[in-house]
Amino acid sequence: MRSEDDLTDDQKKAFEQNEADFTELKKRMRSFAESANSRLDASGLHRGPGTHPNRCLLCRCTAFQGTPDHPCTTYNCHHDMTSHDGYQ
């Protein structure tokens, strides 16, 4: 296994930039999930925070059942993991 020290400056820089991008991505995913939740609350669905921590934001599925590589197996859901609250 190669250690950090074996990386060139360009490679280190590439990792640093990737980390910054993914930090930004996660921040955006969280804010998308927050908007999605308040939109659902405003629509009268009232699923409230904490009620179903892994509920789907795209349908009425109340808990994610699947794996990171396979979409939710809940009846009528079939959305992937990142579409569910709590996985951003």
Ligand SMILES: [Zn+2]
């Ligand atoms: Zn689901």
Ligand SMILES: [Zn+2]
């Ligand atoms: Zn769904």
